[in-house]
Amino acid sequence: MPELLLALDCGTTGARALLVDADGTVLASAKQPIPSAFPAPGRVEQDGEQVWSICQTVIAQALDRAGRSMWDVAAIGVTTQRSSTVLWERATGFPVAPILVWSDLRGMDRYKQLRAAGFTLWPQVPAAKLEAALDQVPDCRARMARGDLCWGTLDSYLIFRLTGGGAHVTDIGSAWLSGYIGYPDHAGWNPALIAHQGLEAGLFPAIADSWGPIGQTDPSLFGASVPVTAVIADQQAGMLAHGRLSAGAWKATYGTSGVLMVSTGATPVSPHRTIPIQAMTKAREDISWCVEGMVISCGAFLTWLCQEMGMFADAAALSDAAASVPDTRGVVVRPSLQGLGAPHGRFHERALISGLDAGAGRAHVARAALQGLGFRMMEIARAVAATPGLVTPDHLPVDGGVSASAPLLQMQADALGLPVRRHIVKEATAYGAAIAAGLGAGVITTADLPRFARYDAEFTPCIGRDEAEATYQAWAKVALA
Numbered sequence: 001m002p003e004l005l006l007a008l009d010c011g012t013t014g015a016r017a018l019l020v021d022a023d024g025t026v027l028a029s030a031k032q033p034i035p036s037a038f039p040a041p042g043r044v045e046q047d048g049e050q051v052w053s054i055c056q057t058v059i060a061q062a063l064d065r066a067g068r069s070m071w072d073v074a075a076i077g078v079t080t081q082r083s084s085t086v087l088w089e090r091a092t093g094f095p096v097a098p099i100l101v102w103s104d105l106r107g108m109d110r111y112k113q114l115r116a117a118g119f120t121l122w123p124q125v126p127a128a129k130l131e132a133a134l135d136q137v138p139d140c141r142a143r144m145a146r147g148d149l150c151w152g153t154l155d156s157y158l159i160f161r162l163t164g165g166g167a168h169v170t171d172i173g174s175a176w177l178s179g180y181i182g183y184p185d186h187a188g189w190n191p192a193l194i195a196h197q198g199l200e201a202g203l204f205p206a207i208a209d210s211w212g213p214i215g216q217t218d219p220s221l222f223g224a225s226v227p228v229t230a231v232i233a234d235q236q237a238g239m240l241a242h243g244r245l246s247a248g249a250w251k252a253t254y255g256t257s258g259v260l261m262v263s264t265g266a267t268p269v270s271p272h273r274t275i276p277i278q279a280m281t282k283a284r285e286d287i288s289w290c291v292e293g294m295v296i297s298c299g300a301f302l303t304w305l306c307q308e309m310g311m312f313a314d315a316a317a318l319s320d321a322a323a324s325v326p327d328t329r330g331v332v333v334r335p336s337l338q339g340l341g342a343p344h345g346r347f348h349e350r351a352l353i354s355g356l357d358a359g360a361g362r363a364h365v366a367r368a369a370l371q372g373l374g375f376r377m378m379e380i381a382r383a384v385a386a387t388p389g390l391v392t393p394d395h396l397p398v399d400g401g402v403s404a405s406a407p408l409l410q411m412q413a414d415a416l417g418l419p420v421r422r423h424i425v426k427e428a429t430a431y432g433a434a435i436a437a438g439l440g441a442g443v444i445t446t447a448d449l450p451r452f453a454r455y456d457a458e459f460t461p462c463i464g465r466d467e468a469e470a471t472y473q474a475w476a477k478v479a480l481a
Contacts (some may be wrong), residue, residue, distance in 0.1 A: 002226075004076040004438045006057055006062070008162075010034075010080045010428035011234060012101060012256040015054045017062035017129070018430040019073075024452045026425060027068070030061035037098070042105035042338075048086055048095030051154075051204050054162050056060055059222065070224040076162070076217065077230030077437030079237040079429050080154040082174040082257070085126040085133050087151050087353045089139070090168075093161050096149065097137050100129045100130065103257075103296065103338050105134065105347065106365055119179070119193050122276070123347060126153065126333050127179025131197055144200050152337040153178060155231050164218030164229060169208040172282035173233030186279070186287065186332035194319035202259035208283040210236070229440025230433060235292060236280050237432030241423060243449040245281070245288065250384075250393045252412075253429070254402035257341075258373060260380045262390055265289065271387035274342040275380070291390070293342035293380030299402045301335035301351065301456070305369060311362050319405035322367040330355040331368040334479040344480070354478050369409040375475050376414040395419040397453070401427035406459070413459040414468050424456040 004027070007018040016031040032054045037045045040350040050193040063069055083102035088095045100106070105151070107128025114121055114128065121127045130151060135139045144151050145416040147349040150160065159167050175181055175189075180191035188205050191288070208214050211230040219225040232240065236252060239261055242251045247265025261280075268277040268289040280290040297304075302315045312318040332354045334340070339347035353365060396418050403409060403422050435452055438444030 002072050003071070003443075004068065005441075006059065006073045006226075006434035007430040007437065008076065008078050008158065009052065009234065009427065009433055010158060011429070012081045012103070013303070015051070015058050016427055016430050017058040018427070018434055019062045019066050019068065020431065020434040022438060024435075024454070024464070026431070028062045028066035029392060029427070029430070030058040030065060033060055034099060038174065041302050042050045042211045043097035043106070044101040044103055044104040046084075046086035048088065048099050048157065051099065053156065054219045055158060056221065070222040070226055072218070073224070073226045073444060075227050076455055077211075077232065077433035077440070078155055078159055078228065079234045080158065080174070082153060082235075083125055083177045084154045085129050085151070086154060086157040087133050087137075088157060088160070090148055092152050092359060093165060096140065097133050099345035100133055104129065105338070108347070109328060114193070117196065119190075119196070121179035125177055125179035126474070127193060130199070136196040137166050141256040144199070144203055147200070147202050148430045149203060150205070152205045155233070159228060159231060161212065161213035162217050162221070164220070167215030167228065168205045169214060169231060170205040171210060171231040172207055172279040172287060172372070173236045175207050176279040177233070193227035207282065209283055211283075211436045213440070221260075221331050225243045226276075227441060230436035232281065232433060234429040235261050236427045238286040239280065239290070239400055239429035240398065240435050240449070241265065241425065241432035241452060243453040244397065245370075245449070248390065248393075251397045251399070252377060254298055254373070254398065254400035254408065255429075256299045258377055258402075259292055260377060261290050261292045262384055263288065263290045264390070269387065269389065271390060272343050272383045274345040275383055284414040285454065291384065293372070293384060295335065295376040295380070296339050297335045297337040297351065299400070301337055301373070302369060302402065304337060305365070310418050311365065315402065316404070318366045318369070319407055321363040322405070322407045325363045325367055328368040328371060329360050330357070331360050331364045331366045332475055332478040333368040333372040335369060335372045342380050352479060367407065368406060370478065371411050371475065374408060374411040374415045375472055375479075377412060378472065381416060392418065393422055395461060397423065397455070399419050399423040399426055401426060406457070409457070409459045410462070413461050414463050415472065417461050417465055417468060420459045422457045424454040
């Protein structure tokens, strides 16, 4: 009997496959980077066929490294970054236009027009960009009218390819962040917005349960037909990995972006204009809710310092450099390459490095970059905690590739005045997708979730609150001016 769980986690900068047994032991993983193109300021694109090829490769590599085959896999869970826009041919699955990545800002003007027309959405969401994706390809609107095309967020596209076109679905978390969910009943796609944009309802995927039967993989891909039993957005998958589904539960992820997510259970709550209501999971007709504040450039900012600026070999070298100095020597970094997210909502802001003098070196810039990330996350935490019912927890569970940086997590604990606990599986989004697959296949129950929340390090505050606040205020005086 097949007993393993396979997660496909496709993020903004890389795709990962994770092979896990029913006890939560990671047997193997594989990861490859996903290139992005930046054809103009504020524009970010990816090649959909290349993304699909990379996903196939990491699945094959993970199976090979574990010495297993797809015949050993009981179920597959898919998690992706949530708000990219993909258009593809229904007959072949081939993309007809570049993927418009969630951080692409070409929808800024359209978002303003749609808000003025009474539709609630944000500049990064697909509803602000899907028309641009259609209109950049000749005859795309005519092909849509004939039913020849599908659109979806990245999860929808990858499941379509995995199932050989058998399933055109999406997750409630990704659907919510598409801008196309209907208000105020949240029952499905918004027909008024679809009609306003001249789109066809058949272009849209169905909204599936977060875990449960979805489809079967095309046996021509990996030699076996395996059930796909989970589709869950990346940050929501992280909540599952931490077992943080109950109302009031917090977690933070430090990935390409930095995200603080808090469950509000069965009740949708909006604590701040830049921290909107979000759907977390869907089971039959029941939706659980959460709120999320985002540091738009987190790992992406560190990658920029390493690659584009050539300051460090990689993120690990940057973290080591930050640990080599006791302070930032007055250097201030605002990590906002693609806008200043919650709780500011200043999307036109760009990154800032200030306070350099002849004695400042790369190590001070590295430490200031990590400090800036920690302060940005703290700002979001304060905005959330000011909301009745969303009180600050006694510790903050964290995950994500950037959580490998001990200096960052120590500065985060100091800024928050809270212990910070790091998940033993840093890529907890993939781990959560594997758990969701197990839930969907019936080999894991919700009662089992606490045993998957395992931690390898805890960082406790080592400075007083007065010092922490003074350090933040000095940063904010420059970074938020």
